[in-house]
Amino acid sequence: MRRRSILSLDSERVRVTVRVRPPTKDEETKEDGLPFIFLDTEKNSVILRRKGSFADFKEFKFDAVLPETAPQVDVYNAAAQTVVQDVLDGYNGTIMAYGQTGAGKTFTLSDIVTDELVGTTVEGIIPRSAADIFLKAETDKDHEYHVSMSYIQIYMEMIQDLLRPENSNLNIRETENGEVYVAGVEEIQVKSVQDVMKLLMIGDQNRNFAFTKLNAHSSRSHTIGMITVEKKALQPPGLRKALTERNRRGSNLTMPEKVLVGKLFLVDLAGSERLKRSGSEGIRATEAMSVNMSLTTLGKCISARADPMVTHVPFRDSKLTRLLQESLGGNAKTSLIVNVAPCGEFLQETFSSLQFGSRAMKVSTRAIVNIEEEFRVITKNLQQALEIQDKRLHS
Ligand code: ADP
Ligand code: MG
Numbered sequence: 001m002r003r004r005s006i007l008s009l010d011s012e013r014v015r016v017t018v019r020v021r022p023p024t025k026d027e028e029t030k031e032d033g034l035p036f037i038f039l040d041t042e043k044n045s046v047i048l049r050r051k052g053s054f055a056d057f058k059e060f061k062f063d064a065v066l067p068e069t070a071p072q073v074d075v076y077n078a079a080a081q082t083v084v085q086d087v088l089d090g091y092n093g094t095i096m097a098y099g100q101t102g103a104g105k106t107f108t109l110s111d112i113v114t115d116e117l118v119g120t121t122v123e124g125i126i127p128r129s130a131a132d133i134f135l136k137a138e139t140d141k142d143h144e145y146h147v148s149m150s151y152i153q154i155y156m157e158m159i160q161d162l163l164r165p166e167n168s169n170l171n172i173r174e175t176e177n178g179e180v181y182v183a184g185v186e187e188i189q190v191k192s193v194q195d196v197m198k199l200l201m202i203g204d205q206n207r208n209f210a211f212t213k214l215n216a217h218s219s220r221s222h223t224i225g226m227i228t229v230e231k232k233a234l235q236p237p238g239l240r241k242a243l244t245e246r247n248r249r250g251s252n253l254t255m256p257e258k259v260l261v262g263k264l265f266l267v268d269l270a271g272s273e274r275l276k277r278s279g280s281e282g283i284r285a286t287e288a289m290s291v292n293m294s295l296t297t298l299g300k301c302i303s304a305r306a307d308p309m310v311t312h313v314p315f316r317d318s319k320l321t322r323l324l325q326e327s328l329g330g331n332a333k334t335s336l337i338v339n340v341a342p343c344g345e346f347l348q349e350t351f352s353s354l355q356f357g358s359r360a361m362k363v364s365t366r367a368i369v370n371i372e373e374e375f376r377v378i379t380k381n382l383q384q385a386l387e388i389q390d391k392r393l394h395s
Contacts, residue, residue: 021104022068087262094327099339101271151203155221162203306362
């Protein structure tokens with residue numbers, strides 16, 4: 001069982017970024033189109049105004065606000081880069097996208113551009129995160145990396161393995177340390193950005209296939225990509241040789257081995273639109289209720305975590321919040337992206353998404369890292385002990 005040391009304990013607020021998508025051609029010509037949402041990128045605030053009214057407005061403040069013109073790289077830098085670096089340092093990290101269907105969540109997270117001339121280029125946060133992870137793995141000469149990936153969705157409170165679709169109802173378990181995990185989920189080793197994108201594509205195909213069979217819409221599920229980075233400190237040259245030598249002469253010294261594990265959760269939440277927009281008959285109603293229930297629980301957990309007086313957080317009320325428990329106040333660094341549409345038609349949805357984001361600004365997490373220092377200290381002590389022995393032998 002992995003041991004956690006509390007050598008480093010970072011308490012830090014959930015980081016919230018708002019991204020407005022460009023209007024579609026339709027929206028540009030609509031009557032209740034623009035403008036009703038204004039961004040102040042200097043002050044990181046969003047001003048929402050009812051059409052035709054200068055008095056009726058509300059201002060929200062965030063960590064970053066990105067206009068429709070913001071390229072994917074800006075979104076990555078604002079909302080994801082530090083989380084990915086933290087994961088490489090052995091923390092758990094979560095990046096999640098919230099917003100109504102069509103607001104740009106999947107575009108923000110998973111967009112991949114395939115161009116016949118240029119080939120495939122990384123665009124969204126997931127391929128960019130993978131690129132940063134593999135760049136580090138290739139250039140870091142002091143560590144050996146093992147990167148693996150899982151891909152699941154939560155649909156109607158069931159966890160389905162998108163890389164092994166026959167596993168359609170996996171369970172959530174907890175280790176002795178309180179780490180929450182999906183039991184029996186497929187974890188596949190990935191060695192390049194292409195490997196990650198291939199698994200995403202396979203997962204999305206499985207997802208679409210399942211949804212087509214049910215005649216359902218994919219925005220009715222939450223998808224979660226999980227990338228696990230294990231990094232093992234390489235033994236300093238010469239030390240192993242010295243140890244082997246010593247042990248041959250009757251000592252019983254062991255080489256310390258420290259593995260640092262960081263987990264990155266990439267969460268594309270189901271559409272947050274209200275029930276009446278998503279249709280309300282038969283299975284569609286049950287789906288919508290299930291999405292509503294889990295997003296409402298997510299909101300409740302965030303509100304509870306944002307209020308220091310509240311001690312009970314209803315993590316166990318939905319699979320989503322149970323799985324994201326650590327991301328919302330436990331051992332994780334968390335970044336939330338609130339995706340919004342630019343037109344007046346969605347004023348209500350945009351308002352409630354921004355409110356959700358505002359509340360999340362008040363949530364703090366306490367990330368813990370299994371510090372590598374421990375490995376270095378032991379190694380250094382061992383080296384010194386060997387040197388002292390050597391000196392004694394030769395004096
Ligand atoms: P969601 O996942 O929130 O339902 P999507 O990511 O599927 O929304 O976005 C809906 C549509 O808008 C897609 O066709 C997508 O390509 C486009 N879109 C979203 N955000 C942007 C953006 N920032 N720039 C250009 N197109 C975008
Ligand atoms: Mg989507």
